[in-house]
Amino acid sequence: MNSLFNIDSPIMTFLNRVADIVILNILYVVCCLPIFTVGAATSALYYQVMKMSKNEESYAFRGFFKAFKENFRKATPAWLILLVIGILLCMDLYIAPMMGNEMISNIFRCVCFFAMLMWIIAFSYTFPLFSKFENTIKNTMTNALLMGIRHLPFTLIIVVLNLTPVLAVLFLTQFLPLELLLFLMLWFSTVAYINGMLFHRIFAHYIPEEEAPSPELSEICTEENTEE
Numbered sequence: 061m062n063s064l065f066n067i068d069s070p071i072m073t074f075l076n077r078v079a080d081i082v083i084l085n086i087l088y089v090v091c092c093l094p095i096f097t098v099g100a101a102t103s104a105l106y107y108q109v110m111k112m113s114k115n116e117e118s119y120a121f122r123g124f125f126k127a128f129k130e131n132f133r134k135a136t137p138a139w140l141i142l143l144v145i146g147i148l149l150c151m152d153l154y155i156a157p158m159m160g161n162e163m164i165s166n167i168f169r170c171v172c173f174f175a176m177l178m179w180i181i182a183f184s185y186t187f188p189l190f191s192k193f194e195n196t197i198k199n200t201m202t203n204a205l206l207m208g209i210r211h212l213p214f215t216l217i218i219v220v221l222n223l224t225p226v227l228a229v230l231f232l233t234q235f236l237p238l239e240l241l242l243f244l245m246l247w248f249s250t251v252a253y254i255n256g257m258l259f260h261r262i263f264a265h266y267i268p269e270e271e272a273p274s275p276e277l278s279e280i281c282t283e284e285n286t287e288e
Contacts, residue, residue: 185204192263
């Protein structure tokens with residue numbers, strides 16, 4: 061019986077992992093409240109969950125704020141750029157049905173939907189890239205889109221997972237109190253943890269040992285953003 065509650069037992073390892081996920085989720089939600097810090101918070105969350113998914117020992121609280129501080133300068137402008145583009149695309153989708161010509165309206169709507177899909181892909185990859193690689197804002201955002209297109213099967217899974225909270229709020233409004241509790245306690249860090257395992261497989265293509273990075277992407281740096 062005592063072995064079940066040994067610090068290295070599977071049960072205690074699982075409970076510690078759940079506790080770390082809850083701590084990270086609460087930290088992420090709190091750090092996203094100022095809005096302009098969403099980019100740095102997302103990069104910090106991915107930095108920590110990707111360490112966890114490799115079973116690397118790290119304190120959730122300390123690791124999160126260490127990555128938050130190191131990524132703030134680049135992740136914040138990238139997030140603000142994506143935010144402005146996202147708002148403009150939403151406005152375009154709202155305006156599209158008001159166009160007089162139905163054919164033009166439908167074409168414009170299709171273009172907006174395609175642009176929104178590209179936006180979602182860029183958003184999904186940009187902040188995990190900041191957490192893993194050292195690069196400029198421009199190159200990171202460019203690489204985010206190129207990687208997302210190149211690894212489309214993984215991207216579809218990542219995008220679906222990222223959109224699940226939005227879809228839940230829109231179509232399961234009767235469970236909104238439960239959803240809000242899940243969002244506060246578990247949801248974002250759990251999704252990031254699952255995505256992190258996928259990103260490990262994707263990023264492995266761009267950090268080969270003693271080889272140059274893939275020429276198909278613009279200046280991806282193989283040096284990790286934070287020493288692990």
